[in-house]
Amino acid sequence: xxxxxxxxxxxxxxxxxxxxxxxxxxxxxxxxxxxxxxxxxxxxxxxxxxxxxxxxxxxxxxxxxxxxxxxxxxxxxxxxxxxxxxxxxxxxxxxxxxxxxxxxxxxxxxxxxxxxxxxxxxxxxxxxxxxx
Numbered sequence: 654x655x656x657x658x659x660x661x662x663x664x665x666x667x668x669x670x671x672x673x674x675x676x677x678x679x680x681x682x683x684x685x686x687x688x689x690x691x692x693x694x695x696x697x698x699x700x701x702x703x704x705x706x707x708x709x710x711x712x713x714x715x716x717x718x719x720x721x722x723x724x725x726x727x728x729x730x731x732x733x734x735x736x737x738x739x740x741x742x743x744x745x746x747x748x749x750x751x752x753x754x755x756x757x758x759x760x761x762x763x764x765x766x767x768x769x770x771x772x773x774x775x776x777x778x779x780x781x782x783x784x785x
Contacts, residue, residue, distance in 0.1 A: 655745035657738065658753035662775040665728050665755050669694070675726035676719060680712075680740045681759070685732065687785035691759065692775060695730065700740040712740065713747055723748045730775070733758040 660668070669675050679691050680700035691697070698715045701708055709715075720727060727749060729737035738754045745752055759782075761774025770776045 655750050655752065657741045657745060659738075659756045660728070660753050662755055662757055662778045662780055665730075665753065666692075666780050668726070668753070669728065672726055675728060677728045677730060678716065678719075678737075678740070679730045679759070680737050681731050689732075689760065690776065690782045690784045692730070693781050693783050700731070700736050700743075713743065716744060716749075720749075724751050725749070726751045726753070728753045728755060730755040731758050732760050732769070733762055733774070 669677055677692055677695040679686050679695040679697045682699055682701070682703040683697055684703060686697040696719060698712060698719070699709045700712055727744065729741045729752065731737040734754060734756045737758065741752045741754050755775065757773040759775045760769035761772055761777050763769060764771045776782055
């Protein structure tokens with residue numbers, strides 16, 4: 654059984670800087686990726702598509718095209734860390750063995766006012782990001 658590492662955004666950023674073979678997979682919907690923003694160099698491979706959150710039937714094939722070797726270091730990111738963990742589990746079942754989930758996601762959880770990017774997440778931690 655493959656263990657999916659659970660890392661905070663700062664640890665993922667450091668790991669990406671240290672390993673040029675690592676890939677940051679942003680599994681959010683393309684609209685989220687483009688309009689909300691994403692880390693520079695992240696590759697968008699949606700796990701599900703908004704607005705009905707239907708699964709991407711080509712997810713595994715798209716990842717295999719980017720990372721044919723199952724030991725490629727893959728870091729998975731979504732809004733808050735849940736979709737990316739689900740996607741990492743699917744990749745583990747498909748034979749990938751070097752997987753890490755970005756636990757806080759890009760925007761982090763909701764605060765009491767139902768706002769994101771205020772208590773945790775890639776952006777909250779002050780890590781580099783951009784919009785398309």
